[in-house]
Amino acid sequence: MGKRTVHVSDFSGKVVHSADKVVRIVVLDHPDLVAGPVQLEAEPTEVENIDDAALDVAVVEIHDGQPGEAPRRVVLTASEFDALATDVPMAQLLRTAERVRPAKTSRERIDYSSLEHAGKPHRGRVTEEEARLVRDQLDEVNKRLADEGIRQIDPADPEHAARYGFPTP
Incomplete structure (x- = not known):
């Protein structure tokens, strides 16, 4: 059994018979646009004069x-x-005129010493607060990590033991 995709013009409701003939229009700003940009599909003939109207x-x-x-x-x-x-x-x-430079975006810092983020893999060093939280609440941390699809912490793993301060076997 196969699947068939039928493209329909958002403007006219006509079926566009060839997928490679579909024109995608992204509406960035419009008085009736309330939740950010949207995309519409149309036949090429429906938008061929759009540049003339610009x-x-x-x-x-x-x-x-x-x-x-x-x-x-x-x-x-x-x-x-x-x-x-x-x-x-x-x-x-x-x-x-003076050039305007785009504002630098500040990346939000993640607090790995909070229960919400403790134990997540990261490149920085593990603080004592994060390590203590992982050791004290390992079951809860591992449950959250599993729910998020992230590797869990195994105290028997030498790398995890060293990173989070578990006793080495």
Whole structure:
């Protein structure tokens, strides 16, 4: 028995007879989009004029300095945005403006000395707090590790014994 996938255009409801003819459209922003980007499928003929309908726009964020408020994102036509520059042409202004560097993302540090994370494999050294927690609550730690599909800690394993301070056999 085999399986057959039928692609249907999200725009028109028509069956797209050839899978290699399906066009995928990712909607990144739309006033009715509430839970992040979505993808739609369509026939190539349904979206062939989409580039002709495209607008030249400027997408800007307005940081007005209000404490605790996120910046506002505004989309306007490029010509409306260009008209804001009255001293120097916008093209020149954009070429000489200060570059914005993306904010560094800080990786959240995992606290391996907590029951939630103790015993998980990691590259750092095992702190005395983590080792004590693993020794004192080995059954609970191993149950959580097994539930998460992670290797369990075996006190008879010389590597685990050394890492978590179990007596060596």
